Amino acid sequence: xxxxxxxxxxxxxxxxxxxxxxxxxxxxxxxxxxxxxxxxxxxxxxxxxxxxxxxxxxxxxxxxxxxxxxxxxxxxxxxxxxxxxxxxxxxxxxxxxxxxxxxxxxxxxxxxxxxxxxxxxxxxxxxxxxxxxxxxxxxxxxxxxxxxxxxxxxxxxxxxxxxxxxxxxxxxxxxxxxxxxxxx
Numbered sequence: 101x102x103x104x105x106x107x108x109x110x111x112x113x114x115x116x117x118x119x120x121x122x123x124x125x126x127x128x129x130x131x132x133x134x135x136x137x138x139x140x141x142x143x144x145x146x147x148x149x150x151x152x153x154x155x156x157x158x159x160x161x162x163x164x165x166x167x168x169x170x171x172x173x174x175x176x177x178x179x180x181x182x183x184x185x186x187x188x189x190x191x192x193x194x195x196x197x198x199x200x201x202x203x204x205x206x207x208x209x210x211x212x213x214x215x216x217x218x219x220x221x222x223x224x225x226x227x228x229x230x231x232x233x234x235x236x237x238x239x240x241x242x243x244x245x246x247x248x249x250x251x252x253x254x255x256x257x258x259x260x261x262x263x264x265x266x267x268x269x270x271x272x273x274x275x276x277x278x279x280x281x282x283x284x
Contacts, residue, residue, distance in 0.1 A: 111155050113148065114163035115139055116172055118179045119275070120268050123245075125175070126151055126159055127167040131189030134242045137264035154194060178245070181275065184212035186246045199237040201225050207247045213276045217255040231255075239263050245272065 111133070113126040124139035124147055125132065133155070136147040148159045162168065170188060177183035190207075192200055205224050210216045216224075218238075219231040227233065238249040244264060250272040254260045262269035273279040 109155050109157040110167075111151055111157045111159040112162035112165040112167050113151075113159045114161065114165075114168050114172060115144065116175055118175060120179075120264070120271050123175065124148075125168055125171050127165070127171065128155065128191045128193070129167070130191035130193070131167075132171050132243060132246060133191040133194060135244050135246060137244065137268060175245070179275070184276075188246065190243060190246065194242040195240060198225075198227070198230075198233060199240050202234055202237040203241055203243075203247050203249075206249065206252065210248060210251045212248075213278060215251045215253045215273070215278055218252055218260065219255055221252060235261065248272075251276075251278075 109128055111126060111128055113124055116123045116125055121137065122139040124134070124136040124144050126134040134147065134151060136143060139147070152158050163172065174183060174186050174188060178186070192204075195203060202221060202225055206216070206221060209224060210221075217231075218234045219228070222228055222230040222234045234252070238252050239261070241247055241249045241263070244250065250262060250269045252260060259266060259269060270279055274281045
């Protein structure tokens with residue numbers, strides 16, 4: 101408890117190696133709150149500062165924390181091709197409004213090995229003309245891979261954008277069998 105008698109937010113984090121590079125996973129008592137791609141020292145430090153500011157608690161490195169243990173196990177299984185989806189509690193506090201609505205639909209309605217168009221996803225949440233806004237929601241996704249924004253593509257078959265970089269998006273789609281594995 102803090103000096104005002106309120107429970108303080110706990111934020112724990114760990115670095116995880118994956119086939120797409122190092123990932124930073126962060127969790128609160130509510131669940132996994134953030135996944136950050138390409139977690140080099142500089143990226144990690146900036147992400148942790150942002151989390152501290154947004155969540156009001158200083159993140160603590162704790163790879164053995166019960167809040168992260170299962171997430172780390174599921175990420176390893178996903179990247180090993182042994183798991184098709186994640187079954188983790190999620191903390192949605194870093195996202196709200198339309199973006200949260202779109203991301204929740206994406207998480208529940210676009211399974212492993214499939215893709216959806218930006219416009220189609222907009223239609224699913226009752227905003228058929230909001231394809232660009234869906235793109236903005238994908239870019240704001242604090243939980244990539246778990247909330248699979250890599251599965252959202254352009255209507256004409258283009259891969260679209262991706263906050264983790266297009267090569268990372270291609271690798272994730274190849275892992276899921278949507279695209280062929282690169283030759284080298």
